[in-house]
Amino acid sequence: MTRRAWRGAVAGVAMVGVSAMAGMASAQTKTLGTFGGWEISQLYDKGKFARCVADTTGPAQNEGLRMSFGNDGNRHFILPGPGTPGGSKEQAVVILQPSGKRFEFAMMQDRSNRMWSPVLENGFTDVFFESRRLEVSMPSHNVKRVFDLGDPDTMSARIDGCMASNH
Numbered sequence: 018m019t020r021r022a023w024r025g026a027v028a029g030v031a032m033v034g035v036s037a038m039a040g041m042a043s044a045q046t047k048t049l050g051t052f053g054g055w056e057i058s059q060l061y062d063k064g065k066f067a068r069c070v071a072d073t074t075g076p077a078q079n080e081g082l083r084m085s086f087g088n089d090g091n092r093h094f095i096l097p098g099p100g101t102p103g104g105s106k107e108q109a110v111v112i113l114q115p116s117g118k119r120f121e122f123a124m125m126q127d128r129s130n131r132m133w134s135p136v137l138e139n140g141f142t143d144v145f146f147e148s149r150r151l152e153v154s155m156p157s158h159n160v161k162r163v164f165d166l167g168d169p170d171t172m173s174a175r176i177d178g179c180m181a182s183n184h
Contacts, residue, residue, distance in 0.1 A: 052175040054167020055084075059179055069179035071172045073164055082151065082164040086176050088183065092137040096153060096162065098130040107132060107155045111141075113148040124155075146173050 045064075049057045055071040066088055073081040083095040098107070109132065111120045120141055124132040137145075145151070146169045154161040 049175070049179060053169065053171030054165070055169070055172040055175075057172065057175045057179055059183065066183040069176050069183075071176060073167065082166075084172075084176075086180060092142060094134045094137065096132050096164070098126040098132045107157060109134075110154045110156065112152045113144050114150040114152065116144055116148065118144045146170055 045061045047059045047061070049059065051057070055073060058070050058072070060067050060070060068085050068087040070086070071084045073083075080097050085091075085093045085095060087093075105126045107124050107126060109122050109124045111122065112118070113120075122134050124134055126132050145166075148169065149166050151164045151166055152161065153164070
């Protein structure tokens with residue numbers, strides 16, 4: 018579900034720990050197709066639906082942006098980490114364009130050198146679905162990355178369908 022259907026659905030949800038998210042490595046994936054520049058997939062863990070994901074591409078494997086829409090109502094974005102993997106926290110500054118809206122998150126880095134956002138609130142996703150570009154910087158590592166968001170509104174509609182087909 019997206020910004021239209023998520024309002025109020027995630028109020029009070031706590032951040033999912035990196036250890037719980039690391040279990041995705043054993044998940045089975047069913048790719049649904051590419052919509053609005055995003056590859057949409059369903060992920061299953063031990064044969065049970067776990068989440069729908071939307072992936073952009075990056076210059077190399079695991080360098081794109083991923084949006085995760087969990088069966089538990091949690092939403093996250095996942096992106097390449099700044100350096101050595103291993104459970105560290107990094108402060109990330111995210112700017113969405115063209116609005117210029119700025120967000121700051123304490124992101125967790127897992128063993129695969131990917132960074133997980135905390136549970137995304139409606140204020141972030143409302144702006145995200147109207148944006149064309151996401152800039153993220155991690156000042157402590159002097160890292161800046163820019164992600165083309167394609168057409169996130171089209172992606173949003175496909176994620177709605179993905180989630181609805183699993184309930």
